[in-house]
Amino acid sequence: MSSARPMLALDDVSKRFGGLKVIDGLSFEVAASERVALIGPNGAGKTTAFNLITGAYPVDSGRVLLDGIDITALPARKRIRHGLARTFQNIRLMAHLSVIENVMITQATHSGAFTAMLQPVNLWRENRWRREALDVLAAAGLGRYADEPTGALPYGIQKQVELVRALLAKPRVLLLDEPAAGLNPAETDALRERLEMVSRSGIAIVVVEHDMHFIGAFCRRVIVLNFGCKIAECATGEVHAHPRVREAYLGSESEAFDVEAA
Amino acid sequence: MSGYLEGVLVLLAINAILAYAAFLPIVAGQLNLGIAGFVAAGAYFSAYLSNEFGVPPTVAALAAAVFAGLIGLIVSFPLLRTRGIYLALATFAFGQVVQATILNLNVVGGAAGYPVREFVGFGVIGAFALAVVAAVYLLFSTRFGISITAVSDDETAADLMGLSVRGLQTAAFTIGAAIAGLAGALYAHHFSYIEAQNYTVLFSIYIVLYVLLGGTQTIFGPLLGAAVFTLLPEFLRGSAEWRYVIFACLILALMAWRPQGAVTVDLVRRLLRNRRPEGERA
Structure with missing residues (x-):
């Protein structure tokens, strides 16, 4: 989807917790200045994906590449030096x-x-x-x-x-875990404007977020996870119509994807 | 200076040094109950150097700090694999091992104790105490200061922010051990006699208490804690044998009213507030 050289790339990454496969063969690429959303129902593996990228957990298989460099074996504290920074879902x-x-x-x-x-x-x-x-x-x-x-x-x-x-x-890649959660609409708008500036400076941004209005306004591409698998990857405007996404979210929750209505 | 006053001032200076020996690991989130072991190692090493090889006591004391620091560095590898209460128990065990080892070392007198020939007075000990306070102040004015606090606040986040959690914890433990060794050496050279029986876990607990009651949030807490612990029993001398009862009650009261310790960041901020305009460069 991105024509430029990927700043962040996941190549067939998998992770098990005991018998449970929480991330299953996940691959995606993010280019410099790109803004990508990682969405999915609760427990889909979004935060786990972040933890695998930053090295908080080791991957079971697959590779994580940052600007073409394989960082899969690097301890978490060294990854930030390669340009990988993050925020946390519960502020730390x-x-x-x-x-x-x-x-x-x-x-x-x-x-x-x-x-x-x-x-x-x-x-x-x-x-x-x-x-x-x-x-x-x-x-x-x-x-x-x-x-x-x-x-x-x-x-x-x-x-x-x-x-x-x-x-x-x-950083060259910024991972934001629910940056808009708990913010009021004015604060969310201010956050979006600020992140747009960050993104224009060349930083690739990946957000895990539930606020579809924020995603609709900020991200151009959406990657949808369900049970650890990537079930869809498409332009933000198309995600609400994607049959597998509708199926994953089921019934009434699919209304949340009516970005156009916003 | 009267002998009594000098004795109190020497104890004050040594206790201040000891307080910083406990402060460093505590700030890193480690409850070190083996400080007495490092104090004993420093005391005996310095005494041995000056007794056997005629090393000047100030040089011997510095060598003792390095020696205790090295022991700290070596034992930190197994000890810092443990956390919380288990680390407290492991350091307690370390202190017991040091004490038992000295009791069996006949070359330094074993259970009979060890007389120390070279004497140092308050001038030298006070200068060392000031140097330790200054060194700890400088150390905590560097990035090390905020990094070590970050590590004890949230290890996982600190790691993800690029801090070497293990390296910082080891550094804090080792520097604490070195300072403890220095305090032990100075004590040995002033009181001219050391015996293994003094370096019990109770000794370690007292030092940790100075720091916890003084407050661990700023570098002034340990100083205040050491001063109160040294001076208050002296001021209470008038009430003879009741003084330790009063002293213990005051400790309990302090713990009830200021569980964060006497000196807190908040207190320092409030004291500094008058000097600094609000909302600088907002």
Whole structure:
């Protein structure tokens, strides 16, 4: 579907948990600047697919390629250096760090691990690491939260902080697990505009999402999973009419796919 | 300076160093109940170096820190495979092994204890304590500080964000062990006599208590904890044998009112708030 060289490619990836095959021969490709949605009913294996791509779980078989490089055998912590960053379905900010400290975690992704650890990020209030993080936070409209503890912040703000944290790793592929969940329509629109900017800078974006209005407005291509198998891959506008997708979602839920009605 | 005052100040300085020895692993999410083992290793190593080879006590103390750190690094490989309560038990066992080993080492006096020839006074010990506080302050002003907190908050997310969880945990454990070794060496050279029977698990628990009661969220907590634990029993001397009862009640009260420890990030933020304009560069 994508003519350009794939930035992220899954090649026949499978994963079992005990006797249950949660991902079964999954293959897809995402090009630079592309925006792809990964959808499917609950338990279809969407988050598991993310966990296999980021290395949180090892794959049983198949390959994961990032910009042509096979990262299947790389431990999770090294994959971010190859340009793979993500956010989480249930926000995972560090509770004992401030907002700016949270986003600064990923900022040294591309420096040597040892020298990065010795960078005096908190010794003076004005230093280049703080300034870089503050600039990115300010660009996202989060500047005034920089020194707040993360726990007390509203849900929507926490989600934005997680996105900034992922972006500070300077990724080439961004995996977003339900970025619009829990956001009100205005916040969702703001998120979409922000992600469109991110995508224009060349970053490939894969979203797991249930909000079909968001997907309709943001993604051009949809990959549909059911019981760990890819049952459809098509342009966003066509997904609601796809017979196998309708069958997977059954009856009333298929109304959720009336993107045109939005 | 009176002998009494110097004695209290020496204990204060040594307890402050010990508190940071416990602070590093605690910040990394490790409950190390084997600190006494590293203290004992440092004390005996430094005493042996100066007694047998005439090494100056300050040099011997630094060598003892390196020695205890090396032991920490080596035992961290099996110990850090465990988590939570199991890590506490494994470090407890390590402390017992060190104590039993020294009891059987006749070259350092075994159960009879070991006299230490070279003496260091408050000047040297105080300078070492300041150096440790400064070093820990600098260390926690670097990316290491936020990384180690990130690892103890959420290992999985920290790993996915590119942090070396195992490397950071090992570093925290090892640096803590080295600081413990330094404290042990300074104690040995000041009090001129060490015996294995002192380095029990109770000793480790006391040090961990300084840190937990002082607060683990900032580097000032351990300092305050060590100061309170050293000075309060002295201030309570007037009430003779009741002083430890009062002391224990104060600990319980502190735990009830400030379960996060006396010094918290929130407290520091509130204290700093007057100095800093709100919403900078929003």
